[in-house]
Amino acid sequence: MRRTADVVVIGGGANGASTAFHLTRLGVRDVVLLERRHLAAGATGKSGALVRMHYTNEPEARLAFESLKVFREFDAVVGGDCGFEPVGFVQLVGRPYRDALHRNVERQRALGIDTRVIEADDVRRLLPGVVLDDVSAAAWEPGSGFADPSATAFAFAAAAQRGGAAIETECEAVAVATEGDRVTAVETTRGRVETRAVVVAAGAWSSALLAPLGLEHGLEPHRIQVSIFRWPAGFVHRHPAVIDAVHRAWFRPEGRASTLIGVELGTGHADPEKYEEGVDDAHVARCRSALGARWPVLAPAHMRGGWAGMIMMSPDGRPIIDRLGPEGLWGMLGDSGTSFKTSPAIGRCLAEWVVEGAPRTVDLRPFRASRFAEGRPWVDEDHYGRERLTVSR
Ligand SMILES: Cc1cc2nc3c(=O)[nH]c(=O)nc-3n(C[C@H](O)[C@H](O)[C@H](O)COP(=O)(O)OP(=O)(O)OC[C@H]3O[C@@H](n4cnc5c(N)ncnc54)[C@H](O)[C@@H]3O)c2cc1C
Numbered sequence: 427m428r429r430t431a432d433v434v435v436i437g438g439g440a441n442g443a444s445t446a447f448h449l450t451r452l453g454v455r456d457v458v459l460l461e462r463r464h465l466a467a468g469a470t471g472k473s474g475a476l477v478r479m480h481y482t483n484e485p486e487a488r489l490a491f492e493s494l495k496v497f498r499e500f501d502a503v504v505g506g507d508c509g510f511e512p513v514g515f516v517q518l519v520g521r522p523y524r525d526a527l528h529r530n531v532e533r534q535r536a537l538g539i540d541t542r543v544i545e546a547d548d549v550r551r552l553l554p555g556v557v558l559d560d561v562s563a564a565a566w567e568p569g570s571g572f573a574d575p576s577a578t579a580f581a582f583a584a585a586a587q588r589g590g591a592a593i594e595t596e597c598e599a600v601a602v603a604t605e606g607d608r609v610t611a612v613e614t615t616r617g618r619v620e621t622r623a624v625v626v627a628a629g630a631w632s633s634a635l636l637a638p639l640g641l642e643h644g645l646e647p648h649r650i651q652v653s654i655f656r657w658p659a660g661f662v663h664r665h666p667a668v669i670d671a672v673h674r675a676w677f678r679p680e681g682r683a684s685t686l687i688g689v690e691l692g693t694g695h696a697d698p699e700k701y702e703e704g705v706d707d708a709h710v711a712r713c714r715s716a717l718g719a720r721w722p723v724l725a726p727a728h729m730r731g732g733w734a735g736m737i738m739m740s741p742d743g744r745p746i747i748d749r750l751g752p753e754g755l756w757g758m759l760g761d762s763g764t765s766f767k768t769s770p771a772i773g774r775c776l777a778e779w780v781v782e783g784a785p786r787t788v789d790l791r792p793f794r795a796s797r798f799a800e801g802r803p804w805v806d807e808d809h810y811g812r813e814r815l816t817v818s819r
Pocket of ligand 1: 439443652
């Protein structure tokens with residue numbers, strides 16, 4: 427393993443791999459990416475991987491929009507296949523949130539995002555048989571969809587490697603070493619790597635690296651679940667991805683004949699070092715009930731499995747993407763269950779920051795770590811009922 431590096435990236439998920447790739451693209455050859463298990467071993471490999479632009483705030487919509495450009499042209503921009511499927515995306519909201527959805531769509535259109543408000547009949551055409559009694563408004567994004575999260579991380583890492591990066595799997599970063607107020611090295615299970623720049627993208631496992639540096643951001647690891655339902659006989663409609671804010675559920679096609687669904691209530695605090703990777707019966711029951719209530723044609727769909735993964739929630743449910751503490755340290759922290767779709771832009775911005783001194787692609791100030799100490803945690807004006815949390819979608 428290299429004993430020195432210009433930049434060390436810790437974590438081989440979508441965000442770490444994207445950062446490593448973008449560093450090489452900006453001309454940094456001597457990048458080392460450390461992954462304690464295998465690529466995509468964390469939240470990324472378990473992700474539902476919705477790629478949608480509809481957020482109830484502008485900064486995340488910007489990150490998603492910049493990222494969509496990469497997902498759509500992945501082979502040309504990065505190389506390889508990220509498994510992006512533009513099945514389209516529908517956002518459904520309940521009665522009190524009609525105006526909020528209209529305002530959010532306007533904001534997104536002003537950014538250049540291809541989205542519009544659609545009527546109930548349009549939704550029925552997209553989701554034949556859907557129940558809309560409790561829905562007051564819907565938004566449509568024809569170019570969004572979902573990707574293969576593992577393939578995305580693998581392809582970013584492979585492209586980084588082609589650009590000169592060393593991808594070190596089964597190699598854990600044990601500590602970030604500092605001298606005075608500056609980063610000097612990373613201690614790993616395979617020895618020390620001297621460096622003056624470190625990017626921490628270690629997902630739900632980040633606190634072990636940050637706490638010894640006196641960095642504490644109120645991050646909490648959470649266990650998130652998804653379930654898969656095989657379509658019933660005769661159902662062959664490869665439907666768009668959907669977020670149903672009324673049932674607090676999201677779903678999308680999985681494979682040729684199934685739907686993958688998650689519900690927000692499928693989250694609980696857990697220890698990322700020893701969490702149950704399978705899906706709970708109670709989660710399957712909640713998914714079945716949310717899917718059947720919204721789309722009765724899928725009520726008889728049978729369960730084919732599911733899994734759980736670990737995400738890191740920040741106190742306001744929005745990521746922290748910032749310089750952290752000692753000189754030479756950056757972090758993508760508190761992914762809050764929503765940072766796969768934004769990983770292409772997050773990695774690019776972090777690489778710009780390290781190499782050029784500031785992020786250029788998207789203004790990252792709203793994601794600053796100091797917002798909590800300033801007493802200004804993130805609150806979306808036009809949220810759909812739970813202004814702080816966005817869980818796993
Ligand atoms: C069930 C589920 C559904 C989701 N659905 C969506 C969705 O639809 N859309 C969306 O955008 N997001 C979704 N998310 C969230 C998304 O998957 C995550 O936000 C994103 O994958 C985080 O990527 P990451 O690279 O920051 O972290 P991770 O993928 O968690 O990667 C961190 C990596 O760091 C490694 N690591 C940790 N500590 C160390 C160390 N000390 N040394 C070396 N390596 C280390 C870990 O092994 C891991 O591989 C979902 C998440 C889950 C669990």
